[in-house]
Amino acid sequence: MSSALKGLSNTFKTLSISTSISIRRSIATTSAVAPSSPPSQETPAAAPAPTWTPETQRTGVLARKQGMTCLWDEDGARIPVTVLHLDQVQVLSSQSYPSTSTTPARHSVTLGCSPRRAKTTRGALLGQFVKAGIDPKMKVVEFPVTEDAVLRPGTTLSAIHFVPGQYVDVQAPSIGKGFQGVMKRHGFAGLRASHGVSISHRSHGSTGQHQDPGRVFPGKKMAGRMGGKLVTTQNLLVHRIDTLHNVLYVRGAVPGPPGGFVRVVDAKKKVGWKARSRASKGLDREKGEVLDGVKTLPMPAGTVEMAEGLPREIMSNKAK
């Protein structure tokens, strides 16, 4: 099995993306797996694309943080934006777990982002990519979705998945700061610079009371490792999208360093809860908008095929 996979990895080594499609199909047939056809080739009785409802949970996207820049709006306001690049984001698989007596049915979409050399990809993971008929990826993540948002393996996601004017939650490990003192880590004030303070200018001071309780409470804020943890920044506005470069311009800052992988998902509060609140009040029927300024969201996902018929660059009119 390992030699067969080594052969596969050698095949991938010499592949370019354009030639991979024909070889993908031949590999699929030899392994007796149904060939993964491109998403455009639907079955004869294809159902129409589902519409987004406030109860729908679409897949998120894995993007690479490129850095920050600024845009200027018509009122002269400067808008700092973070550039997120959807670097060859493709669906690896979709899982469906049937309901049991205690849990409801669950569905999920597994995505990969950023190309990777087959030689450096672990054999087991490489087999997953071969099964899906896509090139190996650097990072693979899973997103929980509802049944109407399940995607076919091999689907390539585009920046058109997000609508300028909607909000997103962005999640990534924060930049690691190493072992840090309490002043940086917890914002403690420290002690005086002079007037008799000896050696403890940046220390935490007292850690508790006296004989009662006679111990330091668990969770006491102290010096230690700072950063490198998963941080979710909620409700960032998607200001602009560029489908040629597959890039999102998101207002505000995003955790992690440039080059880092970030999970971008429809905002739980400002999309999910907001849409449900609007629907219960009947606001969505007034203007035909599920959210303020957003008619609907691409379903089941914004793919590169969907982006072909739409403008290349789109930006939101929302004032800062």
Added chain:
Amino acid sequence: MSMVRTKISATFSQLCKRCYSTANSSYPFSSSVTVPSPSPPSPSQIPPKTASLLSTLNTHLSSLDPSSSSLIPLFSRRSPTRVLPGSVLTVTSYSTPPSASNPSPSLTTFSGVLIGVRRRNEGRDLSIRLRNLVGRTGVEVAFKVFSPLVKEIKVVQRAETSGPLLATAGAKEGERRKPVIKASKRAKMYFVRDQPNRLTGVAGIIKQQREREMQAENRKGARR
């Protein structure tokens, strides 16, 4: 010796119409969006193929501004026609942004010596710092060049490393060069903050420029 680089020749609303269009019909997911219609960037603005994605995007965004073709050659780091520190510039800016209801709000003009250019993000955050004596007080103002609030940047007099050669009428030996504003040997001229007498001549240069412009306008009026 002055060159006028007009930032916006039309009113702001016309500018918006020129470079943006609301493609409501072609984008079904929202009607509160605009689609920028890009103009192809000038050859000097096209980044090399090895440039990073962010660099390419920043260059593309800067090129969408219609005044970028005139402003980038003025302030870019290696442009042969760049304005050197020590030059005298005049910046005209809006106090409030122009809108449909108020297309030409009041303007503010500030002239001064260019003491620094701050270049970031391929021109997105390009800012210049001008210093002048207002009364007896030194005043420095920083302008974000690509902000919609900055209307116009005029070069009153460029600083040069050495002036042009003059033909000597008499039997004097050696070369004589026309006196010009000497360009500083520094990128940032913060040392002028400690030299109160250095900027006293700037007001005269600006006044002379204004008189020249007035005379030109009078001549135009007389011709009509």
